[in-house]
Amino acid sequence: SQKIEQNSEALNIQEGKTATLTCNYTNYSPAYLQWYRQDPGRGPVFLLLIRENEKEKRKERLKVTFDTTLKQSLFHITASQPADSATYLCALNAGNNRKLIWGLGTSLAVNP
Amino acid sequence: KAGVTQTPRYLIKTRGQQVTLSCSPISGHRSVSWYQQTPGQGLQFLFEYFSETQRNKGNFPGRFSGRQFSNSRSEMNVSTLELGDSALYLCASSKQVATNEKLFFGSGTQLSVL
Numbered sequence: 729s730q731k732i733e734q735n736s737e738a739l740n741i742q743e744g745k746t747a748t749l750t751c752n753y754t755n756y757s758p759a760y761l762q763w764y765r766q767d768p769g770r771g772p773v774f775l776l777l778i779r780e781n782e783k784e785k786r787k788e789r790l791k792v793t794f795d796t797t798l799k800q801s802l803f804h805i806t807a808s809q810p811a812d813s814a815t816y817l818c819a820l821n822a823g824n825n826r827k828l829i830w831g832l833g834t835s836l837a838v839n840p
Numbered sequence: 841k842a843g844v845t846q847t848p849r850y851l852i853k854t855r856g857q858q859v860t861l862s863c864s865p866i867s868g869h870r871s872v873s874w875y876q877q878t879p880g881q882g883l884q885f886l887f888e889y890f891s892e893t894q895r896n897k898g899n900f901p902g903r904f905s906g907r908q909f910s911n912s913r914s915e916m917n918v919s920t921l922e923l924g925d926s927a928l929y930l931c932a933s934s935k936q937v938a939t940n941e942k943l944f945f946g947s948g949t950q951l952s953v954l
Contacts, residue, residue, distance in 0.1 A: 762942060771844070771930050771945025772883075817883070827896055828873075828943075830883035 732756070734818060734831035741808055742839055749803040749834045751818035756829070758820035761794055761801050766815045766833065775816075776803075808838045842867065844933050846946035854954050858919040861949045865912050865933030871895075872914040873943065874906060877928040889914055890937055918951075926953045 732753045741747050751761065760779045764772035778785045778794045778801065785792045791804040805812050815833040822829045845864040853859050865872050873896075874886040885898040889908035906916040912933075918925055928950050932943035 764943075769950075770947050771932070772943075774942040774944070777942055819883075827885055827898070829885075832882040 732818065732820060732829055732831045734816075735834040736832070738835040738837060740837045740839060743809060745808055747805040747808050747812070747836055747838070749816050749836065751801040751803070751831055753799050753820060756799070756820060756822045757796075758822055761792075761818060761820045762828075763790075763792055763801075763803050764817045764819065766817055772817055805836075810838045810840050813837050844931060844944050844946035846929075846931055846949050848949060849947065850950045850952075852952045852954065853921050855921055855923060857921050858917065859921060859951065861916045861918075861929055861931075861951075863914045863916070863931035863933075863946060865914070865931075866944055869933035869935050869944070870912055871934045871937055871941075872908055872912065873932045873934075874914070874916050875930045875932065876900075877930055877948070878926075883930070886916065888937070895937060921953045923953050926951060 734751050760777055762777045763775045765775055766772040776785055776787055776792045778792045780796055789806045793802045813836055815835045817830055817833040819828045819830045844866055847862045863872055871890045873888040876884045876886055886900055886904055887894055887906050888896040892908045903919045908914045928948045930945050930948045932945045934941040934943050
């Protein structure tokens with residue numbers, strides 16, 4: 729069956745370290761993949777979009793990689809800060825009608 | 841520029857009732873998508889409207905419906921509410937069709953069905 733998976737367990741890291749979150753998918757050939765941040769009680773906020781022909785994308789302390797062979801995207805936050813604590817969601821377009829499919833998200837806690 | 845506005849923020853209803861949620865997209869955005877979010881299922885796509893036409897639909901029963909007005913504002917209606925409809929309902933807007941662009945989300949409407 730088609731599915732998209734993110735680390736189900738919460739990720740706890742120390743301030744200043746690099747956080748790495750994983751998004752794996754099966755049976756899709758997405759044209760692109762997006763990452764969002766969601767805080768409790770709020771809607772997701774767009775962070776980065778990476779296309780199938782791009783290996784890597786950066787924005788300030790954020791970096792996303794996209795490996796269509798492994799069917800995996802990695803999301804990195806370098807020099808993490810407590811303010812980075814949130815749930816991070818990945819989404820990809822899938823199917824003939826190109827609907828966005830979402831992972832369940834990974835909760836990140838950055839400890840001071 | 842104002843963000844996506846959803847009203848009401850919180851809603852409590854009882855089983856069997858109906859509810860209407862409202863979404864005002866960012867000015868100039870023509871696409872509005874609706875999602876249901878629950879802890880176990882994550883974000884589930886309900887439908888997308890673009891220029892007043894339903895462009896895409898998720899796998900939800902016919903009790904869930906929506907519409908879009910000429911000013912791009914959108915409403916979502918759920919009839920005959922069930923306990924399982926309790927969720928955070930999010931709308932998102934984009935300039936063009938949602939699957940080609942980043943989405944801008946509202947803060948959502950937290951619906952509780954008792």
